[in-house]
Every structure is written in structure tokens, then in C-alpha cells.
Amino acid sequence: MDLNALRYAASHEWAKLDADLVTVGITKFAVEQLTEPTFLDLPKVGQTVKPGQEVGVIESVKSTSGINSPVAGVVVAINTSLVDDPATKRRGNLALVNDDPHGAGWMFQVQLAPGATLDHLLTKDQYDQQIAGH
Amino acid sequence: MSNLRTALYDAHRTRNARMVPFAGWDMPVQYAGIIDEHKAVRSAVGMFDVSHMARFSFAGEGAEELLEKVFTNAVGTMKDFQVRYGLVCNEDGGTLDDVLIYRWPYGYAMVANGSNRIKIFDWLTKHAGSDVQIQDQTLATTMIAVQGPKSTEAVTGLFEHDVTKLKYFFAQPTRYRGQDCVVGRCGYTGEDGFEIMLGNVLGPTLWNDLLAKGVVPCGLGARDTLRLEAAMPLYGHELTEKIDPLQAGLDWAVKLSKPFIGRDSLASANEAAAHRPKRIGLELEGTRAAREGCTLLADESTPVGVVTSGSYAPWLEKSIAMGMVGPNYTAPGTKLLVDIRGTAVPATVVPLPFYKRAK
Numbered sequence: 001m002d003l004n005a006l007r008y009a010a011s012h013e014w015a016k017l018d019a020d021l022v023t024v025g026i027t028k029f030a031v032e033q034l035t036e037p038t039f040l041d042l043p044k045v046g047q048t049v050k051p052g053q054e055v056g057v058i059e060s061v062k063s064t065s066g067i068n069s070p071v072a073g074v075v076v077a078i079n080t081s082l083v084d085d086p087a088t089k090r091r092g093n094l095a096l097v098n099d100d101p102h103g104a105g106w107m108f109q110v111q112l113a114p115g116a117t118l119d120h121l122l123t124k125d126q127y128d129q130q131i132a133g134h
Numbered sequence: 135m136s137n138l139r140t141a142l143y144d145a146h147r148t149r150n151a152r153m154v155p156f157a158g159w160d161m162p163v164q165y166a167g168i169i170d171e172h173k174a175v176r177s178a179v180g181m182f183d184v185s186h187m188a189r190f191s192f193a194g195e196g197a198e199e200l201l202e203k204v205f206t207n208a209v210g211t212m213k214d215f216q217v218r219y220g221l222v223c224n225e226d227g228g229t230l231d232d233v234l235i236y237r238w239p240y241g242y243a244m245v246a247n248g249s250n251r252i253k254i255f256d257w258l259t260k261h262a263g264s265d266v267q268i269q270d271q272t273l274a275t276t277m278i279a280v281q282g283p284k285s286t287e288a289v290t291g292l293f294e295h296d297v298t299k300l301k302y303f304f305a306q307p308t309r310y311r312g313q314d315c316v317v318g319r320c321g322y323t324g325e326d327g328f329e330i331m332l333g334n335v336l337g338p339t340l341w342n343d344l345l346a347k348g349v350v351p352c353g354l355g356a357r358d359t360l361r362l363e364a365a366m367p368l369y370g371h372e373l374t375e376k377i378d379p380l381q382a383g384l385d386w387a388v389k390l391s392k393p394f395i396g397r398d399s400l401a402s403a404n405e406a407a408a409h410r411p412k413r414i415g416l417e418l419e420g421t422r423a424a425r426e427g428c429t430l431l432a433d434e435s436t437p438v439g440v441v442t443s444g445s446y447a448p449w450l451e452k453s454i455a456m457g458m459v460g461p462n463y464t465a466p467g468t469k470l471l472v473d474i475r476g477t478a479v480p481a482t483v484v485p486l487p488f489y490k491r492a493k
Contacts (some may be wrong), residue, residue: 034168035355038446039422039453057475059423061168061446062355064475084420 001102007121010130011052012072014102017118022071026058026129027099029131034060037094041119042078042108043066049075051120056107058097073110077106082107141276141337149266149351156354157248159186164353171449175323179282180352181344187250189271190255190330193241195267201235201242204261204395206388208380212237217303217318220387221379222246222254223396227403228375229382230257232367236305236318243316244452245277245329249299261395276337277282281360283491288349289328291342293317297328311336324364324489327395333350362454363447365415365487371426371442372413372456380404381458382412383486385465392412411439411458415486418479419451424472430457431471434478438463441472445487454488455481 006014012030016023031037043055049069056067063080069075082105097105122130137160148151151162163169163185166272192201202209207220215239222230228440231250236243246254251272257354259266277417280288286298294309297317305318315332332340345351367373372382379388380400390401418424432438439459447454455472463470468483 035164036167038169039420041422057422059446061359061423061448062163064423066427 003102004124006102006124007070008083008124008127009052009068009121011068012039013068013070014098015070015118015121017112021076021113022073022110022112022118023106024070024108024110025101026067027127028101030065031098031101031105034058034063034065036060037097038095040082040092040094040107042083043069043075045078047075051075067107071110071118072113072116074113075108076111077109079106079108081121135429137420138273140183141277142183142185142341143336145338145341146183146351146373151353152353154354156252157186159248161186162351162353164355166350167461168353168355168359169448171350171352172359174350175282175325175352175356175360176449177283179280179284179288179348180350180356181288181310181341182279182281182352182354182357183341184277184279184329184336184357185272185275185425186285187272187277188246188248188251188254188289189275189277189404189473190244190246190258191241191269191271192266193269194266196263197419200258200262201244201267202392204258205233205235206396206400207235208392209235209237209242215237215304215306217305217320219303221373221384223378223394224375225396225399227380227396227399229373229377229379230254230375231367231385232355232373234241234318234320236316237319238307239405250369271488275331276334276340277329277331278337278344279321279323279327279329279357280338280344281321281323281325283326285325285327288344289317290471292343300328302326302365303459306423310340312378322364322366323360324366324487325360325491348472351481354455358384358443359445359448362445362456363449365456365489366414367456369442373461377458378403378412381410381412412464413438413442413486414457414459415484415488416441416444416455416457416472416481417484417488418444418455418472418481421451421453422474422479423453424455424457424474424479424481428455429473430459430463430481431473431478432463434471438470450488456486459483
């Protein structure tokens with residue numbers, strides 16, 4: 001994963017654009033601040049989302065943080081391997097978020113709304129500046 | 135105002151502990167991770183810098199009288215070298231702190247919460263006669279808690295006395311590398327363990343000796359999840375000036391048969407016990423954590439209480455919480471809802487503690 005190719009929200013989500021499909025996760029910095037995730041709630045497939053809208057929750061032993069959609073559009077997929085599956089009682093593999101936040105730990109995908117872009121999001125340099133000093 | 139630092143501050147920073155402000159101190163909240171540290175204490179042995187806890191010593195003829203007056207549990211019946219848990223209450227029975235008292239042949243000591251150090255010192259001073267001398271030894275001393283099933287191996291050979299022979303809730307004044315120290319067999323994790331108090335100069339040396347023996351350094355984060363699984367109250371959560379010890383379920387540490395400050399209020403409250411909110415334990419569905427302040431509901435529209443502590447429990451691998459609820463909702467098996475950021479999560483009242491070590 002080329003981190004320079006991603007765009008970033010100040011609230012620590014990353015966004016990767018392929019055609020009009022945006023993959024979203026949380027940054028390595030966010031995971032390190034959060035420490036080991038213990039619970040994840042993701043948006044519903046089909047849900048319409050706006051930039052900055054809280055669409056999920058991630059928890060660690062010590063903290064609860066909202067997950068915001070960085071872009072406008074419709075959620076078309078979630079990373080089902082992360083979340084519990086009540087039907088089979090399979091527990092979600094949250095370690096993926098910890099181990100590979102910019103890859104296998106991706107969270108959901110948004111089909112961009114017509115005309116929507118990622119231009120309002122931070123570049124890697126801008127995001128690095130924001131988290132510098134922490 | 136900058137925070138106080140324990141003698142182990144540099145040792146924490148060297149090992150990349152994440153430091154947070156706590157009770158006026160810079161303290162490590164975690165090293166590698168809360169979950170691994172928690173499991174190390176349950177399965178082997180971990181250690182905590184608890185130097186932020188308040189340590190007072192008492193000398194003089196009036197020491198026992200003072201402690202008997204401010205402590206809900208009995209002091210006069212303690213044996214030399216015994217350690218006893220109890221509460222300090224105000225006149226209304228509200229809890230000022232939960233503390234341990236140590237009885238020596240030559241006086242007494244008390245360990246109180248770091249967040250209450252000044253308040254309790256002032257309270258003790260206010261109620262002390264001229265025949266008792268109280269010293270706050272907190273800033274001059276280091277306190278390390280060694281906790282876990284392998285804690286006896288960890289402390290073996292470190293002290294002049296064989297502290298592994300200590301009974302639970304007894305303490306031994308002894309020497310470490312020639313310097314006076316105190317080792318008590320007690321803790322705040324639900325495991326067997328030791329709490330060691332010594333002068334600051336040798337604090338880092340003892341920490342390093344324990345590291346060399348394979349003891350896992352742990353932060354206050356794991357200390358909190360460990361005490362929650364063991365259902366031990368935390369001051370400011372299950373105990374406050376608004377929550378008295380009887381509501382917190384600490385009847386065993388309150389001797390209404392002796393006089394102490396707050397006794398009369400607690401005795402009248404006890405007669406109305408059936409009508410008062412009480413501390414309960416909850417197991418939640420799923421792994422989402424209930425946090426302090428979450429409302430407890432009997433059904434979608436009927437609030438009946440509040441969460442005082444809650445977390446994902448690393449050893450039990452489920453979401454647990456303690457809270458205060460009205461008298462009709464305390465029976466184990468009672469179904470409640472926890473309002474977590476607008477989502478009603480089903481929960482069941484369970485007996486406390488959540489976790490008890492095998493004897």
C-alpha cells in the first residue's frame with residue numbers, strides 16, 4: 001500500500017480511490033492511539049453517507065471512538081472478516097485492524113456520489129503534519 | 135501545575151510506556167498493551183508502579199483511637215503485622231476513601247488512594263489528638279505491586295525475610311539490599327501477590343531486579359481491567375461521597391457494632407437497605423463496552439440505574455460492567471438494557487465477582 005496515494009481525514013480515516021469506489025479504513029496512527037481494538041461497528045451496506053458523518057464505532061479496552069465517512073456516497077461493501085457473524089457465531093478478526101490498518105484492516109467501501117471528490121481530504125504530508133508531535 | 139513523577143518515571147519512559155496524568159501524577163497506562171499485560175497477571179506475574187497511592191504512618195499513644203474513629207472496620211482486633219481493608223466515611227456515611235490499614239507492634243500505616251491523598255491527610259489531621267503523629271511518606275517512597283500466580287517465585291530471594299511465607303493480608307517489615315522496606319501480601323487484581331514499599335533510592339533497582347526475573351511491567355490500564363474482573367470497587371466510580379459502603383456491597387468491611395464517623399448514618403441507612411440502590415454486576419451481549427455514566431434501563435423507556443465501571447474483560451473475553459440500580463433490579467438473572475451511545479444493549483445481572491482465582 002502506497003500511503004502517499006491515500007487521502008486522509010483529520011479524524012484519522014484514510015481513503016483510497018479506485019475509479020469511483022473509495023475504500024476506507026483508520027490510520028496506523030489512530031490504531032496506535034486506540035491500542036488493541038475490542039469492538040467494531042460498521043455502517044450498513046446501502047447506507048447513504050456524508051463527509052464527517054459518524055458511521056461506525058471502534059472500541060479498545062480504554063476508549064470508544066467514532067468512525068466517520070471521509071466522503072459522500074453510498075456504502076457498497078464492508079469488511080465482513082472484521083465483524084462478528086451472529087449466524088455462524090464467528091468472532092470478527094479485529095487483529096487485522098491492528099496488524100494491517102492500511103490493508104487487510106480496511107473497513108468499508110463507498111460508491112462516490114455524482115460529482116463528489118476526495119479533494120477536501122488531507123494529503124499524506126498534511127496528515128503527517130497534523131499528527132506530528134504526538 | 136506539572137504532575138508529580140514517581141521514582142520509576144525514567145524506567146517507564148525507557149521502556150516506552152504510554153504516560154498519562156492520573157491523580158496528579160504522570161503514570162504509565164500501558165506498556166506493550168493492556169490485554170497482554172492483563173493476561174500476564176492472570177497466567178504468570180506482572181508488576182505495577184503504584185507509588186501514586188498515598189502512604190501514611192502513625193505513631194503515638196493516640197494512633198489506635200484515631201484510626202478506630204475514622205475507619206469503618208475494626209482496628210483494635212487486628213493482630214500485629216495484619217493488613218485490613220475498610221472505608222473512611224463522612225458524617226453522612228458517604229465514602230471519603232477506601233484504604234488499607236497495617237498494624238505494627240510500634241504503630242500503624244495506611245495506604246489510601248492517590249486521588250484522595252490530601253483530602254484524607256487533612257481528614258486524619260483534623261480528627262487527630264495531640265497524642266498522635268501522622269507522616270505522609272508518599273513522596274519519599276516507592277510502591278510496587280507484584281501480582282499473579284507466579285508472584286511468589288518473583289519475590290523469592292529478594293528480601294532478608296522469606297516473604298513467601300506471609301499469609302494473605304499480612305505484611306513484613308524487612309530489608310532489600312540492606313535497606314528497610316515493607317512487603318505486604320495483598321493486591322488489587324484478584325490474584326495472589328505482594329505490595330512492596332521502599333525508599334525511592336532503591337525503587338528503580340527493585341523494578342529492574344523484578345524485570346530480570348521475567349516479571350511483566352504493567353500499566354494502570356491493566357490494573358483497572360483486572361480489578362473490574364475481580365469486582366473490586368474503584369474510588370470515584372463504585373465509591374464516592376454519594377455512594378456509601380453498604381450500597382457498594384462492602385457490608386463485610388463496615389462494623390456497625392463499634393463507633394466510627396458516619397456509623398449512625400450508615401446504621402439508619404442499613405435499616406432501609408431494601409429500598410436503596412445497590413451495586414450490581416452485569417454481563418453484556420457482545421463485546422461492546424459499557425462506559426461509566428451509561429444509563430441502565432428496565433425496558434426501552436424506564437431508567438433504573440447507571441454504569442459505574444465497564445470494559446471489555448480481557449481474561450473473561452466478554453463485556454462486563456458494574457453499576458448502581460434500584461432495589462427491584464439487583465437479583466442475578468435480571469435482564470436490563472444498557473444505553474451505549476443511543477444503542478440499547480441487552481445485559482444480565484450476574485453475581486460478583488466476575489472472576490475468582492482458583493485456590
